Amino acid sequence: MKSWTDLAYKQPVAVEMLKQMLIRNRTAHAYLIHGDSGAGKEEIGHLLAKSLFCKERVGENPCEKCKDCLRINSGNHPDVHWIKPDGSSIKKEQIAHLQKEFTYTGLESNQKAYLISQADQMTMNAANRLLKFLEEPNRQTTAILMTENSQNILDTIKSRCQVIALKPLSPLIIQQELEASDVIADNARLFAVLTNNLEAAKALDQDEWFAQARKLVVQLISTLQTKQDETLWFIQKQWMDHFSNRDQLEMGLDLLMYWFKDLIYLHIDQQAAIVFRAYLSELEKGRWVWSRKDTTEILYAIMEAKRHIAQNVHPTLVMEQLTLQMQR
Known part of the structure; x- marks a missing residue:
């Protein structure tokens, strides 16, 4: 400077x-x-x-x-x-x-x-x-x-x-700094909303655990849309194995929250605000599964799950309850 x-x-x-x-x-x-x-x-x-x-x-x-x-x-x-x-x-x-x-x-x-x-x-x-x-x-x-x-x-x-x-730092500034550091634009946008710490955002780009966490979120959404009878098995065998402590589970819930916020943006025709831009086709499919009302209720359910995790409620029970609410 x-x-x-x-x-x-x-x-x-x-x-x-x-x-x-x-x-x-x-x-x-x-x-x-x-x-x-x-x-x-x-x-x-x-x-x-x-x-x-x-x-x-x-x-x-x-x-x-x-x-x-x-x-x-x-x-x-x-x-x-x-x-x-x-x-x-x-x-x-x-x-x-x-x-x-x-x-x-x-x-x-x-x-x-x-x-x-x-x-x-x-x-x-x-x-x-x-x-x-x-x-x-x-x-x-x-x-x-x-x-x-x-x-x-x-x-x-x-x-x-x-x-x-x-x-x-504002998400926009973090996004700009990340892109200037050669982070892919779609990734920079996501990292910028997950943390207001620039160094932590840069670390996410090199974090294999986070890359797998993002894949699991997409897989959970796909399972909810096409194989609902396998959802609880997915939570118990894959989700909870990866999100094994409170901080990790909070990150998983944050990713889910931004996914469903993106669905709201699709419903109200505000595509420019979407965070998961690399998964736009998957989001489009979700718009036909969850109505705007459904999506709003799921967002409230995710926030309630975050509160329960902070209160040390058993994490598997929290995720199973949230899954059932997302299936409705």
């Missing part, structure tokens, strides 16, 4: 807030940027660092040509330090080393910045050491902390930071 405009489509509120701070020269000494994986935390942190150091900045945007911009882009700026987990955590020694680095005079100026990825992974000793660092702010030092789990950040650290909350 080369400008704040490039990021505005993904996080318009956060970007506008930071742009105004930069334009008015009212930046904070510490930021806590939190949001889901793929929401743009590191892109925003990286761009903020460039905007702070660039001496040829045009408005809020770094020039991308000066030596500060080029060195930050390459990860070699002597006064911009990135800290990431060493193994499973960020350790006290990493923060201590950072503090030592910041006692030295800057090579270009006295301005310095440090960015901490996955800040929630700091050990308690590391967090307490960072807190002492934040308690003695230097006007020429900027801290940029990034995390998916802001609730795991010490309240005393949060209170010393300007908190920037990133919104979950």
